[in-house]
Amino acid sequence: MTATPAVRRYAAHPFWQAVAIMVGAYVVVVWVVPLLPGSAIVPKSVVLQYMVTVLVGVLIYVSDNEERWARFKEPIVAVLVEPRLRVARAALLVVVTALVGLIAYGQVATTVAAPPNLRSIHPAPPAEITFRGRSITLTGLENPLRAHPDSLAVYLAEGKSVYYRNCLPCHGDHLDGQGHFASGFNPLPANFQDNGTIAQLTESFVFWRVAKGGPGLPREGTPWNSAMPKWEDFLTEREIWAVILFLYDQTGWTPRTWEKTGEVGRGKGEGS
């Protein structure tokens, strides 16, 4: 009973309302949002943005009318002025000063970080490659196995076997690039379920990437880091086309097709 009026007084006070809103917003952003299905931990910079937005809203609210603004300022002024709050005043000065010092130190103290790792995800493919000594023109090339719709089931079974014997350790059971060896490599193996990989590419582009692997990437594709093997050393041309067939079938994506000649010409279909 005795506590209730005091609590009510605090709850009605604009300053303590503002404090409660800020604390509540922080709790929601940092702890509640990550619990929602399909969301993740909110990055620090985004938390800062949200909190600044909330602060602006709170300031607009408290300064909206003259009387509320005056009451809002009361506790702040009191801390600065009242003789009985001398200890709180001194503590505030010390804490703010120390915080500024820490932040400033954090800004100037240097530490060595890993260099940024920029790379082009889908570098432009060559027009022609040499596969085991035989020249293959990539431009306009379709998956030759699709020309035999009757045998598609056989090719798919073959592709599936090739995938599980070779690609699985890195690209994973779910074709999402999270195989049991994936964590050992950087860049991470491609995620075929993602709409940014094979869904955007022609099968000829995929053939080139599979056949030549990391060592066959052009300069801008950072060839020195990808662990993708040069599969022409392991697989035949037909096996590669079969596994490509499997990748699209298993994920449900359809490959990009070549634009009809005479239209846009060298379009996105070439996987640029």
Next chain:
Amino acid sequence: MIGALLGLGIVLRFPLPPSLFPMQDTTRGKTVYVKWCAGCHGDGGAGDGPAAAHMLPRPRNFTGALYKIRTTASGQLPTDADLMRAIDEGLPGTAMPAWKGRLSDGERRDVVAYIKTFSSFFADTSQHVAALKFSSEPGGATGAAALDTGRQFYDSIGCRKCHGDQGRGDGPSAPTLKDDAGFPIFAADLHQSWRFRGGGSAADIYHRLRTGLDGTPMPWFSDLIDQKFLTDEQLWRLAQYVRSLSPPEAPEVRDVIHAPQITRTVPASPDDSVWGRVSRYWFPLVGQVVRKARWFAPAVTGVWVQAVHDGHTLALRVSWDDRTQSPDSAWLGFEQRVLETVAGDDSAPPKAEPWPDQLAVQFPRHIPDGMERPYFLMGSETDPVYQWRWTSRPRKSVAGLARGIERFDTLSGAPAGQASFDHGEWRLVFTRALATPDTANEVQLEAGRAIPVAFFGWDGSSGEHGSRMAVSTWYFLALDRPTPPGVFISPVLAMLVTLGLGLVVVRRARRRGTAGAGRRR
């Protein structure tokens, strides 16, 4: 309020399991199975899909209805919830991923129903499948008395026979172990709880001790409780002791190894007390599956790395778990079985030989200015890498240039290497001067730069040699400099300014406050 919010969160994240999966559909389950599971477990569920031959441990053979991870008594079938758990969370340390989030709840439930159709044991409804009654964890898990009790039973019930004195899977019986299908099986390394098949918490370990891992040499210990050889609480203490052997959390992979500068000379010995005070960094190693002959069953699962320097010399300590001090003739038979079990690129399994253990640390020849680094897998003909290589027999370290995995040219200057082997753990320290005369081939280790570094490991007794190895990608080594005093100037200035401004604000507020107080009252 926070408690209520957390409670709400728990309810949201962990909905109660539906009671015994009422609406299971084996036809739909078959569709899901054929699409996502058969590649490893085989169309007939015999654990013989196209991927199986490359795996150790092998995918589960469902026709035998023998399951490692259960909550039921040894020799009993698993519950549906046990099967669901293996599918949902996967089996860490194996190729089995967690399917929760990858397949829908309904799909996973239907697959459980379908998997059970592979064995007639599940059709026998007279068999009553029920989970054992497990007690909850007693407190005091990390207390010295609890761990002492746990250790006492670790010795008395025979854990050390397979798992070894310090728990790294190096016990005297370890080289003889086979599972029920005849495949070689490693006694678990109890220092890597994040790779435990059924989960790494003390409760998970307690459950495995109560139920055993059927189909493997790991027995169950519930009968010892029945025989009053030990109490349920003492079994919990054993689980807590085993848990205490691993780090509290699974190691996080960080990009940069920071080597602090120390004032004394750098330690050349792997057992120097300095290493107890320096942060260690974990780097996962995976099978070399890029070049022929590939290797799908790497024995070295990762390395712990520490580094210090004194301004002139670098000391780099690499430690890793390895069951054997190879070559070890006691393991030759096991090695042969591993080589015969894990398929590779060779037409016939290679013959087991007394290979040594090996470790390589790789740097570029020069610290790169841009992002470009040599090929991570031991460089190339045109852009070789600089490596330190250590072998357990003959016990020596050399430096050289690798030009791809096939070619290694030794250089005259070698780093000093000192190694010790202790109960299933190698600890190896390389020391080398930061600057050397051969600036063309040997990386010059400069403080304050991100120096690319990579690691390779071989366990000779697992048949690892040449291209059959565990590899890492590029990480970085940074030799830290002591903070120069100049760095402290600007924070101190900022603090002085802040304090001054604060005092001004207070003084002005008080002046105005006394004036205003008169008005208000």
